Amino acid sequence: MNYTELLSPAKDKETAIAAIDCGADAVYMGASAFGARQNACNSLEDINEVVNYAHKFRVKVFVTVNTVLTDEELEQAVKLVKQLDEMLVDAVIIQDMGLLKRLMEENVKIPIHISTQCDNRDVEKVAFFNKLGVSRVVLARELSLKQIKEIHQQNSELELEAFVHGALCVSYSGQCYLSQYIGGRSANRGECAQPCRKKYSVETTDGKLIAKDIYALCLKDFNASNHLKEMIDAGIYSFKIEGRLKDSNYVKNVTAYYRHELDKFSNKSSSGKSIYSFEPNPEKSFNRGFTDYFLCGRKDCFNPVSPKSRGEFLGEISEIKKGCFKINTNKIIHAQDGLTDGQNGFLVNKVDNGYIYPNKLIKLTTGEQIYRNVDSEFEKLLSLPVKRQIEARALIRGDELILTDEDNISICLNLPLGEAAKNPDKMKETFIKQFSKTGESDFYFSEIEISSQLPFLPVSTINDLRRKALEALMQKRMTEYKRDEQRPIHFTNYYKKEVDYRANIHNKQAKEFYEKCGVVVSEMSFEKERPAHRVELMRTKHCIKYALDMCKSPENLVLKDEYGKIYPLRFDCTNCEMVVLDS
DSSP: OEEEEEEEEESSHHHHHHHHHTTOSEEEEEOSSOOSSTTOOOOHHHHHHHHHHHHHTTOEEEEEEOSOOOHHHHHHHHHHHHHHHHTTOSEEEEOOHHHHHHHHHHTOOSOEEEOGGGOOOSHHHHHHHHHHTOSEEEOOTTOOHHHHHHHHHHSTTSEEEEEEEEOOOSSOTTOOOHHHHHHSOOGGGTOOOOGGGSOEEEEETTSOEEEEEEOTTOBOEEEOGGGHHHHHHHTOOEEEEOOTTSOHHHHHHHHHHHHHHHTTTEEESSOOEEEOSSOOOGGGSSOSOEEOTTBTBOOOOBOSSOSSOOOEEEEEEEEEETTEEEEEOSSOOOTTOEEESSSOEEEEEEEETTEEEESSOOOOOTTOEEEEEEOHHHHHHHTSOOEEEEEEEEEEETTEEEEEETTOOEEEEEOOOOOBOSSHHHHHHHHHHHHTOOTTSSEEEEEEEEOSOOBOOOHHHHHHHHHHHHHHHHHHHHHHOOOOOOOOOOOOOOSOSEEOGGGOOOSHHHHHHHHHTTOEEOOOOTTTSOOSSOOEEEEESOOHHHHTTOTTOOOOEEEEETTOOEEEEEEETTTTEEEEEOO
16 A cells, blocks of 8 residues: 555644544644734644654654745744754745745755645646645645646656645635735735635626625635545645644544544554543534545535534434423434524524424524534543554563564563562563563563563562653654655746736745746735735635535626625636635
């Protein structure tokens, strides 16, 4: 089987460790600044602690430095990357080409991953980064399996990373300027206000109402778990879970689920096995309903009803009484569960003889579908500790103790001296029993082989020997950990002759980068200099005409927000894309 990487998000140190314990092969997290999730920053001390913990299990740690940078911020970012390099962070994820240019000049050894914020949706763009020499490219979420395969076939030596689960940006990543346009909060600067999760009315240009106050740009959440084998075959190496703002329980559940699913088709790229007390189920964690997006062609992918979590489907209301109701379901419902009809949410006060008593009065009807977006008992199970341990084998041969772990790393210690045991069989039994008690250690023994007679050893001596041996094995694992190194990066011709504001060139170094790649820079970033002409505020594969069954309609449509502001829509039917324009 192939090797793959399960890449989990972490908003903080605790979440990163939880993801590692639940089976992640790699985690990605923000640094103290310059990450595309401004509210998910971490100190260098916390990152260093995560790195040390992760490397025990051969888990990699990637740090996001993936915003566009001002001229003043650029040197701070270079200094930050150098610090991450020194602490053996396994890669940095970047968007700004000015930062890439400076890292090239500094000849840093830390691997460089090109963020999905660089709008990596076509063969030519990925081939450009491959020719530059970067270590990995994170693909756009909108790609089909056919497109992924085509990209891989033409860039077979380049690691490809793809999202597999979580929230979806409605716009091509790096190509959304709606938040900046509305309130000066740039998505490319990590400050997105998520206007795509707001209500809009859809109207014709002459004012005819098509749909009133719907979440017209709100997508369901991505779930590609039914297509993992196809994605592996298409060339994906790293399977990325979105969610650097999600809590630890979400990350634990979704990581454990994808660990289980990926293991059916590939070998993991890290060490150890995870032991947890819950049965992972992504429907029980935050979701707006699921879609496999465009992996297998255009399908329904948006949720016009609510941007809030819908959770798992329970069933339909079968009976309503004063103050309570029944659901036709085979699932057990508990007090303090959170339920919703898709729009209105409430807590369960109690369940008595199948009747559910909500904590507030809401209008429900017989036959209405009910979902559970908080499973209180499941959340309790998720909060319990999870342990990840590395397989090891022990061999006693002559006066030597040899430990070998699952990665074939070995250490050898001399056995303590002592008189011959009066009862050799009993001594052997005691030794195996005590040596098997790895408890909170990072190891477990799959085999303890004793091929020679043991001296008499007190239980305390056996325990001390076990502790010292496991400490020595872990120390050797850490010493022998080898981080990948960034190959040399060289300028190469860009696949376009001219770029505008959509290249997100925010500093002088980025402009020079493109010029060295043979490009004319006609405009700086939207955030730096708003163009005088009409611009695309976002370009998206989600199409409102398709969603509202209006594909063949000649009507010109607009979006109107809650303040009455109009956003004209343009439909590129040749490429099945929709464009939201400024007003």
